[in-house]
Amino acid sequence: MEIGFIGFxxxxxxxxxxxxxxxxxxxxxxxxxxxxxxDELLKAKAxxxxxxxxxxxxxxxxxDMIVLAAPVMANVEYLKMLAPLVGPDTxxxxxxxxxxxxxxxxxxxxxxxxxxxxxxxxxxEKTGYSSGSVDLFKNAWYFLTPNEVTEERKLSFLQKxxxxxxxxxxxxxxxKHDRITAAVSHLPHLASAxxxxxxxxxxxxxxxxxxxxxxFRDTTRIASSSPAxxxxxxxxxxxxxxxxxxxxxxxxxxxxxxxxxxxxxxITELFxxxxxxxxxxxxxxxxxx
Amino acid sequence: MEIGFIGFxxxxxxxxxxxxxxxxxxxxxxxxxxxxxxDELLKAKAxxxxxxxxxxxxxxxxxDMIVLAAPVMANVEYLKMLAPLVGPDTxxxxxxxxxxxxxxxxxxxxxxxxxxxxxxxxxxEKTGYSSGSVDLFKNAWYFLTPNEVTEERKLSFLQKxxxxxxxxxxxxxxxKHDRITAAVSHLPHLASAxxxxxxxxxxxxxxxxxxxxxxFRDTTRIASSSPAxxxxxxxxxxxxxxxxxxxxxxxxxxxxxxxxxxxxxxITELFxxxxxxxxxxxxxxxxxx
Numbered sequence: 074m075e076i077g078f079i080g081f082x083x084x085x086x087x088x089x090x091x092x093x094x095x096x097x098x099x100x101x102x103x104x105x106x107x108x109x110x111x112d113e114l115l116k117a118k119a120x121x122x123x124x125x126x127x128x129x130x131x132x133x134x135x136x137d138m139i140v141l142a143a144p145v146m147a148n149v150e151y152l153k154m155l156a157p158l159v160g161p162d163t164x165x166x167x168x169x170x171x172x173x174x175x176x177x178x179x180x181x182x183x184x185x186x187x188x189x190x191x192x193x194x195x196x197x198e199k200t201g202y203s204s205g206s207v208d209l210f211k212n213a214w215y216f217l218t219p220n221e222v223t224e225e226r227k228l229s230f231l232q233k234x235x236x237x238x239x240x241x242x243x244x245x246x247x248x249k250h251d252r253i254t255a256a257v258s259h260l261p262h263l264a265s266a267x268x269x270x271x272x273x274x275x276x277x278x279x280x281x282x283x284x285x286x287x288x289f290r291d292t293t294r295i296a297s298s299s300p301a302x303x304x305x306x307x308x309x310x311x312x313x314x315x316x317x318x319x320x321x322x323x324x325x326x327x328x329x330x331x332x333x334x335x336x337x338x339x340i341t342e343l344f345x346x347x348x349x350x351x352x353x354x355x356x357x358x359x360x361x362x
Numbered sequence: 363m364e365i366g367f368i369g370f371x372x373x374x375x376x377x378x379x380x381x382x383x384x385x386x387x388x389x390x391x392x393x394x395x396x397x398x399x400x401d402e403l404l405k406a407k408a409x410x411x412x413x414x415x416x417x418x419x420x421x422x423x424x425x426d427m428i429v430l431a432a433p434v435m436a437n438v439e440y441l442k443m444l445a446p447l448v449g450p451d452t453x454x455x456x457x458x459x460x461x462x463x464x465x466x467x468x469x470x471x472x473x474x475x476x477x478x479x480x481x482x483x484x485x486x487e488k489t490g491y492s493s494g495s496v497d498l499f500k501n502a503w504y505f506l507t508p509n510e511v512t513e514e515r516k517l518s519f520l521q522k523x524x525x526x527x528x529x530x531x532x533x534x535x536x537x538k539h540d541r542i543t544a545a546v547s548h549l550p551h552l553a554s555a556x557x558x559x560x561x562x563x564x565x566x567x568x569x570x571x572x573x574x575x576x577x578f579r580d581t582t583r584i585a586s587s588s589p590a591x592x593x594x595x596x597x598x599x600x601x602x603x604x605x606x607x608x609x610x611x612x613x614x615x616x617x618x619x620x621x622x623x624x625x626x627x628x629i630t631e632l633f634x635x636x637x638x639x640x641x642x643x644x645x646x647x648x649x650x651x
Contacts, residue, residue, distance in 0.1 A: 194573065194575060214572075214573055252564070253570050253573055254573075256560075256561045256564045256565065256570055257561060257570050257571075257573050257574040257575070257578050258574075258575065258577060258578065260557070260560070260561070261557060261577055261578050261581045261582075262577065263614075263617055263621075263632075264553060264557050264581065264614070265577075265581050265636075266617075266632050266633050266636040267610065267613045267614050267617050267632065267636075268549070268550060268553050268610060268636075269635075269636035269639055269640055270613060270632055270635050270636045270639070271545075271549070271606070271609050271610045271613045272545045272546060272549070272550075272639070273635060273636065273638075273639035274609070275541070275545045275606065275609065276545065276639070281542050281545050281546050282546075282639070282642045282643050282644070283503075283643075283644050284483065284503055284542055284543075284546050285546040285547075285643050286483060286546070286547065288547060288550055288551065288554075288583075288584040288587075289546050289547065289550050289643075290643065291580045291581070291583045291584065292550045292553065292554050292580070292581050292583070292584060293550075293636070293640055294577075294580045294581070294640075295577040295580065295581060296633070296636040296637065296640055297636070297637045297640050297641075298577075298633065298637075299633075300629075300630045300632075300633035300634045300637065301630065303629070303633050304626050304629040304630045304633065305626075307621055307629055308621065308624055308626055308629065311621050311622055311624065314621050315618050315621050315622050317560070317564065318614060318617065318618040318621065319618065320560050320563070320564065321556065321557060321560045321614065322611055322614050322615060322618070324556045324559060324560045325552075325553070325556050325607060325610065325611050325614070326611060328552055328555075328556050328607065329604050329607040329608065329611070332552075332596055332597065332600050332603050332604050332607065333600055333604050335597055335600065337593050337594075337597055340589075340592070340593040340596055340597065341589045341590065341593045343552075343555050343556065343559055343589075344555050344585070344587065344588075344589035344592050344593065345589050346558075346559050346562060347554075347555040347556075347558035347559045347562065347582070347585040347586070348585065348586045348587075348589065349562075350558055350559070350561070350562035350565070350571070351558055351582055351583075351585055351586050352586075353571050354571050354572075354574050354578075354579065355571070355572050
């Protein structure tokens with residue numbers, strides 16, 4: 074069994090660690106964009122997590138399974154590059170945070186039978202193979218988004234590999250996956266960044282930052298997320314994200330009307346409902362490093 | 363020196379503890395709305411923090427200093443009730459989270475010379491006198507909002523009492539105070555509650571809550587704040603809050619346009635700017651209980 078990785082950061086590196094640990098007979102090759110292998114890849118090779126490093130995409134295309142673990146929009150480009158090079162027995166999966174765009178690309182490139190989208194909902198603050206861990210996915214959710222023509226054999230093989238990570242596998246339509254992540258992840262990131270930016274602009278002449286307390290800090294923590302990563306994620310899920318933004322803006326306009334009208338019941342109801350929903354969130358059981 | 367408290371929860375109770383500790387000669391009387399004193403007030407009396415409990419507002423009106431520490435809109439009503447009862451040597455202050463409405467009430471009630479608005483930015487998760495502490499205000503900001511006719515003597519007396527709490531006193535115009543709190547506190551609370559509510563409505567048929575991770579949790583933590591308290595705060599600062607909501611909605615509309623247009627540079631800039639502003643927030647040095 075030969076596995077090729079394109080992208081070998083926190084997620085890709087951690088998956089390789091787990092699978093190499095469990096399957097001494099797997100040969101893992103990592104793609105390197107530059108001629109000179111990166112220090113991270115050399116370390117992974119020294120650690121025995123990968124067997125080979127190549128900067129030839131044609132070598133990766135010959136793998137039995139290919140894992141696209143580069144930034145989400147780069148995965149889309151790599152999928153297009155692989156399309157003419159791979160055979161019908163290959164299995165291609167990815168680990169990106171949105172599934173509609175890459176699934177559309179797979180279908181348009183004639184890869185619908187061999188591509189199964191994946192999204193492990195784990196790790197975003199630390200980066201790189203060196204921050205990876207075999208525990209990264211424990212108790213996390215791992216979405217797989219097969220389509221109608223996905224071969225059962227390929228799906229069950231991938232499900233078995235996902236089970237080895239300790240994650241809970243969830244099978245969903247790509248568009249359903251993207252609506253969920255737009256709501257619970259992409260919208261919150263944009264809302265948080267937009268909130269921080271709005272206050273920053275208000276603060277130009279005011280010296281407000283020093284009065285910001287814990288509430289502001291918490292609400293805006295994810296506004297410090299990696300700009301490049303979140304640019305990619307938001308742009309790879311435009312329809313669902315724009316839809317959630319529309320709904321959020323609509324809600325905020327209603328709140329603004331309540332404030333101006335002195336509508337105490339409306340504001341109370343807003344906080345009651347949001348308090349109630351928050352109480353339904355289950356405990357976060359993922360392993361903290 | 364006689365001090366009368368109207369409202370004796372976390373903030374009022376903690377102030378009384380500090381001042382009674384430092385000044386054995388202060389007589390502190392707490393107003394009780396009902397005829398039968400609450401258990402909290404009886405405990406405060408047993409603790410020696412207060413000397414008397416009264417349900418006669420006329421008794422409170424005879425104090426040298428009156429502290430309004432009820433919910434912010436109730437303080438406004440109490441100020442109106444006190445107006446015909448107090449003399450020119452009285453000093454009235456409050457501890458509410460917004461200053462424009464109560465200052466306007468003070469001016470309209472002929473109290474501009476004897477009223478000095480106050481706002482200690484401390485404690486909101488625990489409530490009640492029993493949760494109070496002499497450390498509650500240490501390293502917190504304590505706004506005082508005097509006006510042009512405030513007597514210097516009254517202001518410096520109040521500043522001295524504020525200094526005893528360990529808080530850093532900030533003198534500001536009421537409207538400036540309200541713009542600052544609207545930006546760094548009131549808007550974030552409404553944005554967080556509206557975000558939670560938007561996702562809750564989207565979730566009706568989706569079962570999304572279980573996929574929400576740490577980012578969603580943090581961003582929506584303050585959406586679980588006390589509905590009654592936050593209704594009051596938002597309604598007592600309508601102009602500044604509505605203005606900030608308008609700016610936030612404007613920003614979100616721009617973000618939505620970027621997402622739909624695939625404007626990667628715009629999204630990157632949004633995250634870069636918000637990351638940069640967040641890095642300017644100073645460390646929170648308040649005492650945690």
